[in-house]
Amino acid sequence: MKKPVVLLSGGLDSATLLHSCAAEDPNVHALSILYGQRHVREIDAARAIAKRLDVRFTVCDLEHALRPIFAGATSSQVGIHVPVPFGHYADESMKLTIVPNRNAVLLSVAAALAVSLGLNTVAYAAHAGDHPIYPDCRPAFIDALSIALELGCGVSIYAPFASITKTDIVKKGAKLGVPFDLTYSCYVGGPFHCGRCGTCTERREAFRDAGVEDPTQYADLV
């Protein structure tokens, strides 16, 4: 039986995954990891989502520890900062948002927590829209890492959104009653979603295409 640690970023994808897993097993454990992203606004969102759902929640703050690791990286999210690119999520320019080997680090730490808690799965909300830009969201990567973690510590990766779109996730989340208003995923990290960065653009489109009301406060409309 699947007993998961759910990687919860605070965005709508992982919030939907958490709700989906909790519907199967209320003993799910949520994990948020800070790795040096420009803002901690999303961890506050993750905490609020876990609290609303009344699931156990762990924060792992790797930010300070990873500073020497990312010091030489050119990324809008960590290391040598470049401005957050605006535009469509799948644009070539979004490569500036790549954090070196981010997901292998996050998934490995989540698997360590799973072992420590006697759980056997890491649930991870990568989706099809992530594939063009982020190699560490693609099914081939997820499958290979799942095999490695299974061999190394007996934990496998569950990534049920790997082949569906964000629009599908919004539809699914709406059915599950996910509090979308609590979720946060803007790259800029202000008090409101900026409305113009890659994740904001993708978020808007997903709600529109899913025919689900978008409760997000976008700064460019305020």
Add this chain to the structure above:
Amino acid sequence: MKKPVVLLSGGLDSATLLHSCAAEDPNVHALSILYGQRHVREIDAARAIAKRLDVRFTVCDLEHALRPIFAGATSSQVGIHVPVPFGHYADESMKLTIVPNRNAVLLSVAAALAVSLGLNTVAYAAHAGDHPIYPDCRPAFIDALSIALELGCGVSIYAPFASITKTDIVKKGAKLGVPFDLTYSCYVGGPFHCGRCGTCTERREAFRDAGVEDPTQYADLV
């Protein structure tokens, strides 16, 4: 061409690997990671080894960050502490020294550093004697993780000792002029090697079987 980050624990295996890599390319980069092991004595050893060889050296201190991750783990090295077991390195009792998913975390962080520095390889000194107890030292795990990291961030794992013994490593290190007296690998973490824990037992046997003089100061002989 291989351009490696070498995971340097401060023990004789990784010190030998660092010397071997540096002999091929002096631009090698050494990385030591603190993850909550009982002592930092080994990081001091790693620093001294890197300094002697005049290679670049980064320390990544994950100890504080990983505390909530390992809090529930039963391990002599992190989490809920149990006494360090004494005996042979390959004994069943040595399972108490397992740190949950340790090597996937360390290798993933090392790969992130490689990407940040424009390097393409993580060199890792797991050896055949590690296999009975530590699943995350076995060739199947290393190969699977190497495939995952290659897909996720373009970095592969180089583990040239995966099928040789510690005795072979001591022979190789002696030829390369590794300063064995600077290396440290005791599980107990005192000022001298304890001489009785798994790694000390293995270390002693390796020098004896290799016919190489053992410069180690063992506490049980002092």
